[in-house]
Amino acid sequence: MLDRVIQQALKPVLNRLARTLVRAGVGADALSFIGFALGMAAALSIVFQHFAAGLVLLLLSRLMDGLDGAVARATTPTDRGGFLDITLDFLFYASIPLAFAVGDPVHNALPAAVLLASFIGTGSSFLAFAIVAAQRGLTSTALPDKSFYFLGGLTEATETIAAFVAMCLWPQWFAPIAYGFAALCAITTVLRIGWGWQRFK
Numbered sequence: 161m162l163d164r165v166i167q168q169a170l171k172p173v174l175n176r177l178a179r180t181l182v183r184a185g186v187g188a189d190a191l192s193f194i195g196f197a198l199g200m201a202a203a204l205s206i207v208f209q210h211f212a213a214g215l216v217l218l219l220l221s222r223l224m225d226g227l228d229g230a231v232a233r234a235t236t237p238t239d240r241g242g243f244l245d246i247t248l249d250f251l252f253y254a255s256i257p258l259a260f261a262v263g264d265p266v267h268n269a270l271p272a273a274v275l276l277a278s279f280i281g282t283g284s285s286f287l288a289f290a291i292v293a294a295q296r297g298l299t300s301t302a303l304p305d306k307s308f309y310f311l312g313g314l315t316e317a318t319e320t321i322a323a324f325v326a327m328c329l330w331p332q333w334f335a336p337i338a339y340g341f342a343a344l345c346a347i348t349t350v351l352r353i354g355w356g357w358q359r360f361k
Contacts, residue, residue, distance in 0.1 A: 177230070178227060189240070199218065206256065278341075311352055
């Protein structure tokens with residue numbers, strides 16, 4: 161829901177950083193891998209209940225995720241880069257609830273499982289819409305810089321990161337945050353199914 165606003169606000173800063181990285185010879189794919197490694201380090205920190213470190217690593221990971229796209233646009237975007245970016249993003253998103261479950265299975269396993277199940281709904285509806293949109297030659301007017309059609313909803317990347325930040329700041333409230341965000345994900349999934357049903361009829 162907030163991705164377009166946040167990306168437009170951050171675009172000038174990311175573009176300046178991207179130009180510096182391009183001059184230094186840093187490629188978009190390298191940033192994708194660095195961002196993923198930082199995300200996995202965040203998950204590992206959360207497993208051992210080092211939540212402050214996990215939060216810092218999580219935010220650095222998402223900074224790299226923003227920079228890889230900016231660097232790609234400053235050079236030559238590739239299908240391989242787009243594929244790599246979205247695949248590593250989805251793995252990262254799954255790793256954070258899993259980390260909370262592993263770190264405290266008694267209290268967090270069930271809400272983490274519910275949240276991960278809701279991610280299946282948002283992820284599958286997102287990717288399925290993108291596949292059919294590509295086959296029909298549709299492009300996103302909201303986020304035209306993306307490598308494929310980005311379908312919106314209540315729970316996009318910005319909202320997901322905000323939920324993860326809240327979990328790290330208040331880990332004792334993981335369960336209600338997870339259940340609440342899972343409910344929003346369920347609404348997003350229903351909306352996307354409805355949009356796809358109408359758009360592709």
